Amino acid sequence: MKSFFRMSYPYILWIAIFIVAPMIMLLLYAVSRPGNNVLTLQFTLQNFTDFFSDPTYMRVLGSSLLIAFATTALCLLIGYPAALFIAHLPERIQTLMVLLLTLPMWINTLLKTYAWQGILDFAPDLTSWIKVMIGMVYDFLPFMIIQIHTAIAKLDRELITAAHDLGANRVKTFLKVTLPLSVPGIISGITLVFLPAVSSFVIPKLLGGGDYYLIGNLIETCFITWGNWNFGSAISLIMALIIIASMWFTKKIDRNAEEA
Amino acid sequence: MNRKKPFLARFSSWYLILILLFTYLPIGYLVLFSFNSGKMRTSFQGFSLRWYEKMFGDRTMLESIKYTIIVAVIATVVATVVGTITAIGLSKSKRLIRSIILETNNLPVMNPDIVTAIGMMLLFLTANVKQGLVTMILSHITFCTPYVILTIMPKLRQLDDNVAEAAMDLGATPFQALTKVILPQIYPAVFSGALIAFSMSFDDFVISFFTSGEGINNISMYVYSMKRYNLSVNALSTLIVVVVTIILILANLIPYIKGKKTQKEDI
Numbered sequence: 001m002k003s004f005f006r007m008s009y010p011y012i013l014w015i016a017i018f019i020v021a022p023m024i025m026l027l028l029y030a031v032s033r034p035g036n037n038v039l040t041l042q043f044t045l046q047n048f049t050d051f052f053s054d055p056t057y058m059r060v061l062g063s064s065l066l067i068a069f070a071t072t073a074l075c076l077l078i079g080y081p082a083a084l085f086i087a088h089l090p091e092r093i094q095t096l097m098v099l100l101l102t103l104p105m106w107i108n109t110l111l112k113t114y115a116w117q118g119i120l121d122f123a124p125d126l127t128s129w130i131k132v133m134i135g136m137v138y139d140f141l142p143f144m145i146i147q148i149h150t151a152i153a154k155l156d157r158e159l160i161t162a163a164h165d166l167g168a169n170r171v172k173t174f175l176k177v178t179l180p181l182s183v184p185g186i187i188s189g190i191t192l193v194f195l196p197a198v199s200s201f202v203i204p205k206l207l208g209g210g211d212y213y214l215i216g217n218l219i220e221t222c223f224i225t226w227g228n229w230n231f232g233s234a235i236s237l238i239m240a241l242i243i244i245a246s247m248w249f250t251k252k253i254d255r256n257a258e259e260a
Numbered sequence: 261m262n263r264k265k266p267f268l269a270r271f272s273s274w275y276l277i278l279i280l281l282f283t284y285l286p287i288g289y290l291v292l293f294s295f296n297s298g299k300m301r302t303s304f305q306g307f308s309l310r311w312y313e314k315m316f317g318d319r320t321m322l323e324s325i326k327y328t329i330i331v332a333v334i335a336t337v338v339a340t341v342v343g344t345i346t347a348i349g350l351s352k353s354k355r356l357i358r359s360i361i362l363e364t365n366n367l368p369v370m371n372p373d374i375v376t377a378i379g380m381m382l383l384f385l386t387a388n389v390k391q392g393l394v395t396m397i398l399s400h401i402t403f404c405t406p407y408v409i410l411t412i413m414p415k416l417r418q419l420d421d422n423v424a425e426a427a428m429d430l431g432a433t434p435f436q437a438l439t440k441v442i443l444p445q446i447y448p449a450v451f452s453g454a455l456i457a458f459s460m461s462f463d464d465f466v467i468s469f470f471t472s473g474e475g476i477n478n479i480s481m482y483v484y485s486m487k488r489y490n491l492s493v494n495a496l497s498t499l500i501v502v503v504v505t506i507i508l509i510l511a512n513l514i515p516y517i518k519g520k521k522t523q524k525e526d527i
Contacts, residue, residue, distance in 0.1 A: 003434065008349030008361070011342055011405070015364050018402040022379025023367065025386060082279050085272035097276065099512065104283055106504045108463050110480040111497045115286035117489075118293065118301040138282065145279075199372030202465060202484065216374050216466075223470070229382065236375045243372060 029233035047234035057218070057235075064215040065242075067204060068197035071136040075193050076186065078137065079144035083185070084178070086145070087152040098149065101142045109139060113206050120207065128211040135207040140197060144189040151185025152178065187254045195243055215239055287501055294494035301489060315492035324482035325496070327393065331468075331478060332461040335400035340454040342401075343408025348442060350409075351416040362413070368403045369410065376403055377470035384471065392473035399471040400461045407460060408453035415449035416442075448515065455511060 031043045051057050086097050104112065116135050120126060155178065163173040201216025215235065222232030294312070298305030315321060350358050368376045380399045384391055419442065427437045443450075465480035472478075477485065479500075483493060 004352040004438075005349050005357075008346045008353065011346035012361060014342070014402070014405075015361070018380070018383070018398065019364055019367050022376075022383045025382045026375070026379045029382060078279075081272075081275060085276050088272065097280075099508075100280060101283060103505070103508060104287055106459050106463075106508065107287065107497065107500055108465075108480055108483070110465055110483040111290065111493065111500065112286045114483050114493055115290045115497070119286060119289050121302045138286070141279075142283070195370075196372065199374050201374075206484075216372075219374055219378065223378065223381070229385075232378065233382065236378045240371055240375045243370065247370070 026233045026236060029230050030237045031234075032230055034228060034230050047231050048238070050231065051235060051238065060213055060215055060218050061238075063212060064198055067132065067136065067200075067212070067214065068194050070133060071140055071197045072190055072194045074133065074137045075141050075144040076190065079141055079189065080148055080186070083145045083148035083152055083182075086149050087155075094149075094153070098146065101145055105142055110202065110206075112138070113203050116207060128208045131207045131209075132204045132212060135203040136197060136200070139200075139203060140193040143192040147189035147192060148182055148185040151182045151188075155181050184254060187250055191247065191250050194246060198242060198246075199239055287497075290494045290497040291501060293491065294498040296491060296494075299491065301491070311491045311495040315495045318492055320477070321482060321492060321496065324477045324479050327396075327476055328462060328478040328480075330393070331397050331400050332458055334397050335404050335461045336454055336458040338401045339404035339408050339457045340450060343405045343453060343457075344412060344443075344446075344450050346405075347409045347412040347416055348438065348446075351413070351419075362409075365406045365409055367406075369406050373403075373464075373466040374470075377467040380467065381470045390473060391471060393476050396468055396472035396476060396478075399467050400464065403464075403467055404457035404460055407456045408450075411453035411456060412446055412449045415446045419445055451511075 030047055031045065033042070033044055033046060086094055089097065113135055116131075116138065120131050120134070159177050159181075160173055163177050168176065199216050201214045201220070204212035204214055205217060219232050219235050219239075222228050222235065226232075292304065293301060295307050295309070296304050297308035297310065350361060353361075377399070380395075380402065381391075384395050389395060424437045424441045427441045428434065432440065463480070464478070465484060468478050469481055469484070472481070479496070486493070
């Protein structure tokens with residue numbers, strides 16, 4: 001059976017070329033300046049200090065984070081009750097609801113965003129912040145609902161019956177049993193929404209009418225307009241680090257919740 | 261409490277109906293306005309098929325559909341085959357090697373799309389490869405395969421190693437053990453891996469945007485770069501909605517029908 005491992009060799013070569021090498025290149029570009037070549041390569045943190053010392057870039061970073069936080073919070077607020085209500089439906093209808101919620105996820109995000117452009121034209125008075133939020137929540141809500149629903153559906157019904165038998169009312173049962181036990185679902189929902197939301201720039205660009213310039217747009221400008229690969233790589237790296245940091249953070253919360 | 265229950269039940273149904281309405285509003289809008297006889301996107305002036313006609317006369321749009329399908333099909337096939345083979349190989353490897361490879365494999369899943377995209381672009385630029393359809397396909401394979409492996413791995417862990425061993429002890433070649441014993445057991449996971457790969461590739465914008473070359477646009481890139489509002493996009497979306505619905509209904513029915521068949525055989 002050990003010989004089966006040889007079947008993995010081609011893909012190991014593939015990831016070396018197409019996953020590992022690009023990441024190393026990104027790192028090399030990020031810590032060097034334009035005009036360097038392999039022979040005269042000099043490492044510098046200039047790109048990073050440039051980014052963090054410029055208030056314009058900090059504002060871009062700030063609005064990316066703000067949009068991601070707001071999207072995550074709204075998805076949780078709207079999605080939790082939905083997941084809870086779905087979990088209380090008869091099993092066959094639950095499956096149908098999950099299917100109905102996931103079906104639109106198969107249609108191109110850009111086409112759906114384009115549809116929202118048309119729909120939001122019916123309400124021209126909405127601020128671009130509201131328009132962007134509608135588009136973002138629309139795109140990410142199903143992820144949140146599915147994750148939380150899975151956690152609640154797995155929950156042992158006997159626990160709820162026991163809580164009722166022991167005299168807890170609905171509210172108390174929810175707060176003491178259902179909510180704590182659905183925390184893993186909440187956390188994976190938050191991860192699935194927040195992480196891609198930080199880097200999303202297409203929806204804000206199409207629905208915000210140019211009012212939102214985010215990290216993703218900045219990277220695009222660096223590479224496409226300025227041709228400054230080094231600075232663009234540095235910003236990409238910063239974004240990857242933000243993602244890694246927030247993942248580490250959510251994992252830690254998850255562990256604490258499980259211990260408690 | 262008994263008096264409260266109907267209220268909560270009613271509230272929850274209305275809440276879920278609202279969520280569903282929100283979910284299907286853009287799709288309903290796309291379908292409805294694809295039949296609009298007028299040019300406006302906020303007033304429906306009558307029924308017509310002019311946008312469908314226009315779509316089939318729009319070469320750039322048809323090309324974007326063609327490229328989307330070519331890339332998605334090739335990427336899905338390669339990612340599924342490579343992913344399945346690799347996952348089986350990894351399940352038989354040493355633990356340390358396996359976890360190192362799986363962690364690396366996870367990178368494109370964890371990384372924001374734009375970071376993966378920039379990395380690939382830097383690779384192609386540095387290697388002096390002209391960007392076009394080929395580089396786009398290579399990139400799609402790269403970000404689809406990890407999902408296939410992630411979908412199949414848990415299923416492989418549940419398998420009993422002894423069955424394949426027994427098959428080989430009984431004279432099956434390793435290849436036979438693979439195709440007759442292991443594959444049939446993980447087939448559903450392979451199928452859902454392929455579905456995920458296809459939908460990821462079909463939906464992708466960011467990675468395609470940075471790794472394809474001039475004149476090679478997929479549907480997402482076409483919509484993004486559109487200068488003016490174009491109602492044929494609604495017609496295109498409607499076609500996609502129809503195709504996706506059919507595929508998903510089939511994908512959900514096939515296991516159901518198969519399940520019934522095996523049930524009958526069991527009896």
